[in-house]
Amino acid sequence: MLKKNMLFTPGPTMVPPEVNLAEAAPMIHHRTPQFSQIFMDVTEGMKALFETKEADVFILASSGTGAMETSVVNLLSPGDKALFISVGKFGERWGELLKAYGCQGVELKAEYGRVISAKEVADALAKHPDAKALFTTQSETSTGVVSDIEGYAALTRKTGTLLVVDTVSSLGVHPLRFDAWGVDVAVTGSQKGCMLPPGLGFIAVAPRVWKAVEQSKLPKYYFSLPAMKKAIADKTTAYTPAITLIRAAKVALDMLMAEGLENVYARHAMLAEASRAGVKALGLKLFTKEGESNVLTAVEAPEGIKIDAVIKRMRDEFGITLTGGQGSMKGRIFRLGHMGYVNQFDILAALGALEKALSDAGYPVKPGSALAAAQEVFLKSKS
Amino acid sequence: MLKKNMLFTPGPTMVPPEVNLAEAAPMIHHRTPQFSQIFMDVTEGMKALFETKEADVFILASSGTGAMETSVVNLLSPGDKALFISVGKFGERWGELLKAYGCQGVELKAEYGRVISAKEVADALAKHPDAKALFTTQSETSTGVVSDIEGYAALTRKTGTLLVVDTVSSLGVHPLRFDAWGVDVAVTGSQKGCMLPPGLGFIAVAPRVWKAVEQSKLPKYYFSLPAMKKAIADKTTAYTPAITLIRAAKVALDMLMAEGLENVYARHAMLAEASRAGVKALGLKLFTKEGESNVLTAVEAPEGIKIDAVIKRMRDEFGITLTGGQGSMKGRIFRLGHMGYVNQFDILAALGALEKALSDAGYPVKPGSALAAAQEVFLKSKS
Numbered sequence: 001m002l003k004k005n006m007l008f009t010p011g012p013t014m015v016p017p018e019v020n021l022a023e024a025a026p027m028i029h030h031r032t033p034q035f036s037q038i039f040m041d042v043t044e045g046m047k048a049l050f051e052t053k054e055a056d057v058f059i060l061a062s063s064g065t066g067a068m069e070t071s072v073v074n075l076l077s078p079g080d081k082a083l084f085i086s087v088g089k090f091g092e093r094w095g096e097l098l099k100a101y102g103c104q105g106v107e108l109k110a111e112y113g114r115v116i117s118a119k120e121v122a123d124a125l126a127k128h129p130d131a132k133a134l135f136t137t138q139s140e141t142s143t144g145v146v147s148d149i150e151g152y153a154a155l156t157r158k159t160g161t162l163l164v165v166d167t168v169s170s171l172g173v174h175p176l177r178f179d180a181w182g183v184d185v186a187v188t189g190s191q192k193g194c195m196l197p198p199g200l201g202f203i204a205v206a207p208r209v210w211k212a213v214e215q216s217k218l219p220k221y222y223f224s225l226p227a228m229k230k231a232i233a234d235k236t237t238a239y240t241p242a243i244t245l246i247r248a249a250k251v252a253l254d255m256l257m258a259e260g261l262e263n264v265y266a267r268h269a270m271l272a273e274a275s276r277a278g279v280k281a282l283g284l285k286l287f288t289k290e291g292e293s294n295v296l297t298a299v300e301a302p303e304g305i306k307i308d309a310v311i312k313r314m315r316d317e318f319g320i321t322l323t324g325g326q327g328s329m330k331g332r333i334f335r336l337g338h339m340g341y342v343n344q345f346d347i348l349a350a351l352g353a354l355e356k357a358l359s360d361a362g363y364p365v366k367p368g369s370a371l372a373a374a375q376e377v378f379l380k381s382k383s
Numbered sequence: 384m385l386k387k388n389m390l391f392t393p394g395p396t397m398v399p400p401e402v403n404l405a406e407a408a409p410m411i412h413h414r415t416p417q418f419s420q421i422f423m424d425v426t427e428g429m430k431a432l433f434e435t436k437e438a439d440v441f442i443l444a445s446s447g448t449g450a451m452e453t454s455v456v457n458l459l460s461p462g463d464k465a466l467f468i469s470v471g472k473f474g475e476r477w478g479e480l481l482k483a484y485g486c487q488g489v490e491l492k493a494e495y496g497r498v499i500s501a502k503e504v505a506d507a508l509a510k511h512p513d514a515k516a517l518f519t520t521q522s523e524t525s526t527g528v529v530s531d532i533e534g535y536a537a538l539t540r541k542t543g544t545l546l547v548v549d550t551v552s553s554l555g556v557h558p559l560r561f562d563a564w565g566v567d568v569a570v571t572g573s574q575k576g577c578m579l580p581p582g583l584g585f586i587a588v589a590p591r592v593w594k595a596v597e598q599s600k601l602p603k604y605y606f607s608l609p610a611m612k613k614a615i616a617d618k619t620t621a622y623t624p625a626i627t628l629i630r631a632a633k634v635a636l637d638m639l640m641a642e643g644l645e646n647v648y649a650r651h652a653m654l655a656e657a658s659r660a661g662v663k664a665l666g667l668k669l670f671t672k673e674g675e676s677n678v679l680t681a682v683e684a685p686e687g688i689k690i691d692a693v694i695k696r697m698r699d700e701f702g703i704t705l706t707g708g709q710g711s712m713k714g715r716i717f718r719l720g721h722m723g724y725v726n727q728f729d730i731l732a733a734l735g736a737l738e739k740a741l742s743d744a745g746y747p748v749k750p751g752s753a754l755a756a757a758q759e760v761f762l763k764s765k766s
Contacts, residue, residue: 007412023627024407027398027580028706060607061446061582067623069605100604118565122717152591191623199444199582199625216580219602222452222481239448242573242582242625243395244406260653321412 003319007131008350010141010323011169012191012198013340017246019195022251023244030243036235038250043232045253048261049171050204052178052184058228059249061242064168064189067201069097070223071164071185073210076100083124083161084135085116087140089326090166094135098321103220106131112143112329115291118151125159132212133162133184139170142326144288144298144335146174153181155304162212168192168240169295171202172256173268173339180193190245192295193268195252195341199245201232249331263383268294270381271347274374279336281373282358282365283370287333296337302363307334310357320353343358344378386702387412391733393524393679393706394552395574395581396723398631402578405634406627413626419618421633427616428636430741431644432554432577433569433587434498435561441611442632443584444625448571450584452480453606454547454568458516460600461485466507466630467518468499471525472709473549477518484601489514495680495712498674501534508542510599515568515595516545522553525673525709527681527718529557531563536564545595546555551575552678556651556722557637567592571630574591576651578635578724646766651677653764654730659732662719664756665741665748670716681722685746690717693740703736727761 007014028035039059046057060066069120072094076082081104084094098105108124121134134156139146149165156163164185167176171186171191178186184206185354189196205213213225221227227238256264258363272294276286279299287298299305308324311334325333336350351370359365390397414488429440443449455477459465463566464487481488491499491507503518517539518685522529532548540548546569550559554569555576567589567710574581588608596608604610610621639647655677659669662682670681684690691707694717698704708716719733722751735754742748 005409005411007410009412012410012623014414017409020407020409020627024403026388026400026403027390027395028388028598029392029395029706030581031706032698032704061444063444063624065624066445066605071500097604101602189623192624197625197627198413198623199628219484221480222449222606224483239446240395240572240581241446242580243574244580244628244630245582245625315415321415323412323414346626 001318002377005319006321006346006349008320008322008337010335010337011189013195013337014147014342015197015250016195016255016341018255020246022248023197025247028243030241035243038247039241040235042246042253044249045257046202048257049253050178051176051180052204054179055204055206056229057202057204058225058232059237059241059246060203060223061199061239062201063198063245064187064201065093066223067189067203068093068166070203071187072097072101072203072226073218073220073223074213074216074225075162075164075185076101076103077215079104081106081128081131082133082135083108083128083131085137085147087115087145087147088112088140090137090140090142090168094161094166113145113287113289115145115147117310118148118155118319121152122155125155127162129159131161133164133262135164137166137172138176139293140298141169142329144293144296145291146170146293146295147291149176149183150181153183156184157182159320162209169339170293172264173295174293175265178204181313190249193339195255196248196249197245200249252289267383270377270383271342271344272297274344274347274377275336275338277373278370281369282355295339296335298333298335303331303365305358305361307331310361314353314357318353318357320350322350347374384701388702388705389729389732391703391705391720393718393720394572394719395710396578397725398580399578399638399724401633401638402631402635405631406580408630408709411626413624414619418626419628422624423618425629425632425636428640429585431640433561434559434563435587437562438587438589439612440585440587441608442620442624442629443586443606443667443703444582444622445584446581447570447584448476448763450570450572450681451549453584453586453608454570455480455484456601456603456606457596457599457608457666458545458547458568459484459486460598461649462487464489464511464514465516465518466491466511466514468520468530470498470528470530471520471523473520473523473525473551477549486599496528496672498528498530500537504535505538508544509634512542515543516547516675518547520549521557521559522678524552524679525712527676527679528674529553529676529678530674531561533564536566538567539567545592552722553676555647556678558648561587573632576722577632578638580628580633582625583632614747649725650766651722652765653760654725654727655680655728657727657730657760658719658721660756661753664752665738678722679718681716681718684715684717688741688744688746690714693744697736697740701736701740703733705733730757
């Protein structure tokens with residue numbers, strides 16, 4: 001088989017060739033008007049993606065986890081109480097961060113595949129009025145759920161608890177209406193919906209958050225928001241920025257804006273609907289019990305099939321990379337990512353590969369059944 | 384003038400086109416044997432560059448400052464005393480980091496353009512036997528000096544004080560004989576001697592350091608060395624790595640190893656000697672009073688010449704980027720960087736541009752005088 005490598009992973013995701021080539025342009029110095037222009041363009045582009053006009057947005061040379069850490073160390077002081085929503089591996093990471101920094105994390109936990117409702121958040125906020133912040137994850141890629149950020153924000157706006165949202169895998173996939181909903185802080189990484197390689201983190205900070213930043217006593221230096229704010233006044237960064245990735249970001253953001261944000265969201269909704277229809281047509285069951293995200297489709301491994309071997313073969317022999325489960329989910333699920341630089345014909349490739357690999361592994365497949373189900377979604381779609 | 388853009392900046396430096404193109408290759412997923420192989424190759428390549436067989440080397444998605452922070456937060460506890468050598472902006476950064484993390488930094492300060500001798504370090508170690516670590520900078524790019532790391536290490540090996548060296552601009556330029564000298568921790572960034580774009584940090588950790596890491600009580604998560612050590616046992620990183628930059632690093636390290644490390648050092652020594660000879664032939668004075676580095680040449684601005692305007696014109700009209708002074712040095716010096724992907728003909732271009740720009744600015748220049756002085760060095764060189 002002629003292998004064309006395609007990523008349907010939960011990040012890093014496929015990168016447009018135009019963006020790859022922008023990374024390859026000759027180096028420029030960062031303390032120049034030339035770079036400042038690109039840097040500010042990307043900052044403005046990210047504001048558009050976060051759907052904010054009022055927030056400050058900063059670009060970090062780090063992964064998304066570095067951006068998560070930035071939010072914790074700039075908002076809190078040692079011993080501070082904070083709520084965190086834990087419905088998968090990335091929610092748990094908020095808990096690990098709070099613990100590492102000596103804060104008191106109060107966990108709102110749901111079993112994998114489920115979400116925490118706004119009602120549960122309301123109860124927790126009432127029970128813990130002294131919680132300084134609520135840390136949550138918009139799209140939990142370990143289980144395929146999307147959380148009700150709009151619902152949470154409607155509550156935290158009233159209580160004054162700071163709402164911090166990990167949008168690492170959701171930004172540019174699900175709407176994150178930062179200003180309209182009243183989110184306080186949002187963090188993301190470059191390698192998902194932004195259609196970029198990994199290596200950049202981004203953080204959006206609402207104006208009302210700076211008071212908490214001033215009061216925060218947790219130690220920080222590399223991830224200091226005040227240092228970033230001071231630097232951006234001169235259209236620069238406090239420390240050397242990841243120049244090639246930022247130039248690539250300019251190209252990727254221009255592509256997203258040319259498509260139009262609402263169209264981007266609609267495309268992802270269509271790809272997700274088609275993916276779910278496709279796997280269901282194969283007789284497979286979705287792992288996600290509620291709040292299915294448009295980021296990826298998490299599917300239960302069919303009984304009697306060694307799913308990790310199937311996934312590995314798809315990658316090594318077909319060039320089509322899906323992923324299995326992480327941690328306790330290993331061998332129990334597989335995940336078909338459809339975020340970022342993905343269109344409907346890519347989904348046909350992924351489902352075609354899945355039909356073939358499952359069939360070869362002894363699972364009963366009616367040829368084209370997943371494809372037809374997906375195609376039905378595509379043909380009725382206006383995208 | 385047909386502009387060809389060339390960087391003689393203190394970082395980021397020029398990147399070989401082969402390395403640029405490696406960055407542009409299609410995205411791959413990081414949890415694959417394919418990426419693990421590249422990741423471990425780069426880890427081994429960086430061990431060679433650090434001249435260590437015994438240390439652990441970790442790759443960070445961060446700038447060099449992130450790698451500096453990693454050393455502080457993993458070695459120390461709140462209130463710990465540490466010495467730091469401050470002979471320029473980057474030495475001062477150690478002091479800022481120690482302060483930010485609530486440690487007691489004891490400054491060994493020399494005026495800009497000078498270094499701290501091993502004798503002075505010996506006195507400080509005797510006076511502060513309770514200092515847990517000594518933080519220093521091998522090449523201080525703000526002033527153009529190189530410090531006597533070998534001499535410092537001979538002392539700290541006896542006292543047991545941990546020697547932490549910022550080699551951000553020096554690695555791959557000046558020898559850093561990690562094992563042979565007995566350095567404890569070295570940190571660097573990608574965008575200098577490594578011939579890479581910015582966005583990667585690296586840290587080398589000697590085996591004897593892990594005991595201090597275990598005892599360290601400063602909070603950390605993204606920069607946790609224990610987390611990195613755990614992940615690398617599985618040939619991976621704790622958080623998503625900067626995949627494209629790491630692939631580029633494989634190409635750059637292969638190029639450096641093909642040239643041969645000792646040849647790389649000799650080339651930089653030659654370029655530095657020629658650069659110094661060139662500016663002196665123009666009647667200019669070196670700013671650096673002792674310990675001139677092979678990383679860059681810092682030169683006093685000639686009287687009556689607005690040096691920042693000259694540097695700006697060289698950049699904007701000739702495409703040749705040198706830099707002026709930072710902070711209090713602004714307008715007083717200019718800096719000609721010659722680290723990384725630079726050869727002797729590049730230096731001729733830089734000096735040629737300098738002759739032209741200074742002459743146009745009214746400084747008396749005998750045409751070709753800097754070029755001839757540099758060429759004299761090149762012709763007698765074996766490189």
